[in-house]
Amino acid sequence: MEMISLPTSVRLALLFSLCALDIVDFYSKIVWLGPTESSPFKVNYAQTFTDEPLPKPHFVSQTNSSSPPIDSGAELLRVSGWTSYYDKCEELFATKHGESFHIVKATNCDIGQPFASEQQIASEVVLSASLRADSVAWVSCQLLFFHRRPPLCQENLVTRFSQRYLLTEDEVDPDKMAPINSQGEAELLRMLGLLSRSFPFANVVCSQGFQSTTGPGYYTASFFMCGSPNTFESAAVGVYAASFADIHDRLAWLSIDKLNVMGFELVSRRDSRSMFTLREKDGELVVLEMNTVNFSSFGHLYVVLLAVDVVLLIANAHAAFETSRTFGWGELVGYNTEFDGGHSNSGASWLLLYRSLYRSDIIVALTTLSALFSRVVGSPYAIIWNNDCEGQLYAVLAALRMWMLVLCSLNLLWGVFVRLAETRAYYVAQRTFVTPLEVLGASAFVISLETTRLFDTRYHLDGQLFVDSESFPGRVAVSNAYNEEIDGFATTPFRTLAALLSPLAVVVTESLALVVLILIVKSVYYRRVNTNSTAVADSDDQRALLALGHTKAYRRLPLEEMLGLPARAHSLVRYSFEIEQTAENGLTYIPPHLYYEFGATVSDARLFLTRLGFFNTIHRRLDVQRFFPPVGQSKPLMSTFIKYMTFTFSSMEAIFWRSLGAFVCNFAVVICTGQSLYVAPEYRRTLALRCIAGFACMGFAFYAMSQMVLADASVIVFTSPVMTFFFGAFVLHEKIDPISFVSAVVAFGGLICVVRPGFLFGYDHPTAASDGSWLAICSGLLGALSQVCVFLTVRQLQGLNVFAIVHYFTLSSIVFALLWIAIVQQTFYVPSTFLLWRAIIGTGLFTFGGQMFLTKGFQLEKAGIASVMRYLDVVFVFIWDATILGEHINHWSVIGALVICTCAVTIAVRKIIS
Incomplete structure (x- = not known):
């Protein structure tokens, strides 16, 4: 099935x-909801107004009431400050669609100063209850000179405003501040006086809007009004203090959301910039409030x-x-x-x-x-x-x-x-x-x-949107509200x-x-x-x-x-x-x-x-x-x-990762110690030959080891020290005394005891079927010959910085290996397991150390004698196997190790004596 x-x-x-x-979710958390101000969203409200005004409360209406209308400024506790708008305006018209509303059209509003000789009446004002009382108070205080600010400007409501909403507080241009004893200053002081007398502060209703007397078109918020919930009083700003709109530009629908879990906070802020469009449709007046919304998130949890x-x-x-x-x-x-x-x-x-x-x-x-x-x-x-x-x-x-x-x-x-x-x-x-x-x-x-x-x-x-279902029977008035609890630091x-x-x-x-x-x-x-x-x-x-x-x-x-x-x-x-x-x-x-x-x-x-x-x-x-x-x-x-059988490194891939690790380590040392990588002209040809020979040596040796029994391949590759004796004598004209020569030959015999090649010790082992072909054997011999060239060229580079030699050798090996992989192999495997990456990093570190000390050793010592010391490689390998991996060491390995160490000590002692 x-x-x-x-x-x-x-x-x-x-x-x-x-x-x-x-990806989109992560992008939205960084950009759209992140600490930067990207303003990615648009929130539009298209509304038409009712033909009938909202019903006036009994304390305002002069009909069907046994008591006279209440005076402006009288104490009167209500659910919200919506009905205080009647202190300035004659009628309020709500939007049609739905039961709730936050936009009203106010008619015949007195927007002048209380004691002015002539009243200033706005026949029609569109208001959106999208402001917070603390933002209105903060902007009003910002526009007053310091010595003219009332006590409210020194309270936490105002002084902690920027910290509360994590806003950057820029210094206001003095030219935008209200001149002393001006109508603009009086307007601001009246607004701050209203706010200082209002409580609870979360029930104060503040709106932004515009006068629609010019008919259809585009409008920006230029008129701001707040109504008190405990006194029948409202105040307007923006008529004379024109700079208020500029400072308050991005503070519409301001809100802050805080979550505190055992001292770890998550803070989200919302702010908007509002624009208004007024148009006529089917004989009705349509107002479109367009808000460009920005969200910002902060805190440990974010x-x-x-x-x-x-x-x-x-x-x-x-x-x-x-x-x-x-x-x-x-x-x-x-x-x-x-x-x-x-x-x-x-x-x-x-x-x-x-x-x-x-x-x-x-x-x-x-x-x-x-x-x-x-x-x-x-x-x-x-x-x-x-x-x-x-x-x-x-x-x-x-x-x-x-x-x-x-x-x-x-x-x-x-x-x-x-x-x-x-x-x-x-x-x-x-x-x-x-x-x-x-x-x-x-x-x-x-x-x-x-x-x-x-x-x-x-x-x-979050309790930052106030809903008033009592002031206007049958309708629900909604407004942006300041929540006093957001200033606290208590755990949620x-x-x-x-x-x-x-x-x-x-x-x-x-x-x-x-x-x-x-x-x-x-x-x-x-x-x-x-x-x-x-x-x-x-x-x-x-x-x-x-x-x-x-x-x-x-x-x-x-x-x-x-x-x-x-x-x-x-x-x-x-x-x-x-x-x-x-x-x-x-x-x-x-x-x-x-x-x-x-x-x-x-x-x-x-x-x-x-x-x-x-x-x-x-x-x-x-x-x-x-x-x-x-x-x-x-x-x-x-x-x-x-498929699984092919999951292994090729020789060139092994060379690439080995050289890359050593290159990174060497370059880090060069940067930290300030070593120079400059190569004098007389060394460049020899250094190029050393790089080519070193790469060839690794390539041939790695191939031989991958195709043959490791013991056989090791013996063939380690014939290079014997070759080095003769090449050192013939090419560099180094004098090799008889005892050193005999010690080298005997050391080579000790190496045979350690690695126990099959052609001498037999092939009675589980890997006998995997013995190498003649191609692999020839590859091992070519690797040994290339290694001789490496020893001789390094010996000729005695005056060159050891870090420079290692740098260019590893760099060239990386390039050569990549070229081979791209042209010949045409496949490349990237390790995915921790063990392989651990091996790559360890190989890089030890390759760097080995190359550095090996190069320095061949610079200080004769090529033949220095090459003999490399027999200690195999000895140390078996030591690490026994002490770290717990492998059993064959008795022939012990004999071979003793022979190699004896010969190496003999050569070293003779060097010291001579």
């Missing part, structure tokens, strides 16, 4: 969409959120690369169908290219942390959603990313069930499963139904966090319930389609790792024992129906994608290792006969075996 196959184009489109979703998202992006990108290299992205998405014998990849294994680390404990923890913090940071998305913003799509996409939390929760709950009843969990997993794509679809469906719950709860939680109450996260819990629970329904439906479907089959063939399962066992009665397979967990029982979420495959001989196989999901992979050195991101450490060399079936029994597995 095969699953429904998606076309390759659809798979690629889904993969790109999912990856783009992660930094942690970004760091977690960066780690997740890097980890998932590396996992995608590792998956592509292991399985081949073409095979996964269905391009290279010849890989599986002509059948397209009909399962969901292509999803391995996206977030294949979802079973890693650390990735699950980071994903959960990111989802929770993203929910907290999501107040801007709640504002966007509830204000009919053009950025609503981004709000939905941000909510959609919660599907990973659903996936992690499902695996966690199923893991608990596996611990309680492993056998039963295995039989359930045998009969049904769900793919990550189906979990994504179920989560998306639930999120689409619960968007209102997700965003409305977050929108009304648990009930607030619970209210914030409860919609998230509801979405996850409902999504899990829908996933369970999908599992039940699929189980019934599979049972009807094939009731007699316990394993359904799927073309994803071309590569399987064998473990001994039988399917009649459940027990853990050896592979599961090695992993330390029942992989099959845990695999309720997977990419195809099959969790195992039974061969003709009754042996059971686990599909490659299954053990790969749980963090197991095969390294280049034929080790079964842990994937990056997992911690169930495995370091076991593969037994091909035990873990892979015979080729004739399982033809689809043959390509996997061949």
